[in-house]
Amino acid sequence: MPKAVVAIFDVGKTNKKLFLIDENYNIVYERSARFVETKDEDGEVCENLESLRSSVFDSLNQVLQLKEYDIKAINFSTYGASFVYLDEKGEPLTPLYNYLKEYPEELKKEFYSTYGGEEKISLETASPILGSLNSGMQLYRLKKEKPEIFDKVKYALHLPQYLSYLITGKGMSDITSIGCHTQLWDFGKNEYHKWVSAEGLIEKFGEFTPADSSVKATFEGKEFNVGVGLHDSSAALIPYLANFTTPFVLLSTGTWCISLNPFNQDVLTEKELKQDCLCYMHFKGKAVKASRIFAGYEHEVQLKRIAEHFDRAAYLFKHLKFNAGLVLNLANKIPENAVIQTEFSANSAFPDRDLNLFKTAEEAYHQLILDLVKQQVYSLKLILNQGVKRIFVDGGFGRNAIYMHLLATAIPDIEVYASSVSQATSIGTALAIHDAWNENPAPSDIIQLKYYSALQRSIEA
Incomplete structure (x- = not known):
């Protein structure tokens, strides 16, 4: 059959x-x-x-x-x-x-x-x-x-x-x-x-x-x-809305890193709009407050700069593990690492850093991620509201252990998960018309999660 x-x-x-x-x-x-x-x-x-x-x-x-x-x-x-x-x-x-x-x-x-x-x-x-x-x-x-x-x-x-x-x-x-x-x-x-x-x-x-x-x-x-038919960014949010009712933010990371909060319908302010905030619509017609930074693109550009400076192949950085000792050393070397970002910036601080400050490519790369995470946390806070308990990170940075540990450390009061849905946009597009073709209830195990804490501990959830 x-x-x-x-x-x-x-x-x-x-x-x-x-x-x-x-x-x-x-x-x-x-x-x-x-x-x-x-x-x-x-x-x-x-x-x-x-x-x-x-x-x-x-x-x-x-x-x-x-x-x-x-x-x-x-x-x-x-x-x-x-x-x-x-x-x-x-x-x-x-x-x-x-x-x-x-x-x-x-x-x-x-x-x-x-x-x-x-x-x-x-x-x-x-x-x-x-x-x-x-x-x-x-x-x-x-x-x-x-x-x-x-x-x-x-x-x-x-x-x-x-x-x-x-x-x-x-x-x-x-x-x-x-x-x-x-x-x-x-x-x-x-x-x-x-x-x-x-x-x-x-x-x-x-x-x-x-x-x-x-x-x-x-x-x-x-x-x-x-x-x-659906706009792809809205479609990618649907599996999460189908699987989770506790308020969350989806941080979709690629060339753009877009923070989507489907539990925030507050009207955008003039200041927020000038800081690259906007609204999407999810498939049920509710506003989804969002913010975005060009961090994936910056990561690729700066990764090449680090690789060339230290004569390393860029692909090797994909296998780098989180090094807490390096982060502590960088906190002493670069005091502003401990300072919270208070103003919007289109780029992180890293493009202006002198690579001669760093002893190794690994140290420079950890600083790059530190700078990107600081920028990301500022962007996230533009659309966070009371009640949000979880942040799901999908896309490239969700597979980057250094990024995930540093993000979890930067926002310790919110649970941070790397999430993955195979072809989230397509699955969401199918879920949107579930009742038109599928007599079974929508499954509740579409999304795979990996939890990160500030204590460098990860578990499968």
């Missing part, structure tokens, strides 16, 4: 994956693809939308041929801040513009002077001023610079909803995409911001659809329940 599964498309900037996940949330099949990027009309690199569309159809066709699986439902998660503009026939009208594309300064000034200024819009939409990363600004730009194309737009869909549209033919909008640093959503009023209706954009977004809902659709003669 074929095994019941859900098909999940997980589309990142680099890798595009299709997973089949069974009723116990085991990944039973994986297919991966990478595409050559294309360029828009200005010569800017962007996603190859036609390759992506073809890949969705080809991948789905292929897994439908697998007799051992019975696909009950389909859902999608992708990176955010990217719109696909469709005409009446469902054909894309433009390239999928890169969210890192430079935003015209004059157009930016025009927008904010019309609608009350950067500070006002930023506060009301819980979005730092990020140019094209504020996806609403992309749509505003299209209307102002290419009105003839804007007039032809039937649907402006964020990328997850575009992939859903490919199967369902329905234009839908979803709160996890609309609510994530887009400048489209008024968090205080819990509705589209007034500038969105003033510019006539709402009608382009399609039907507002709950992120945990699905619609019936037919593909190649088979009927499925198809989800509306």
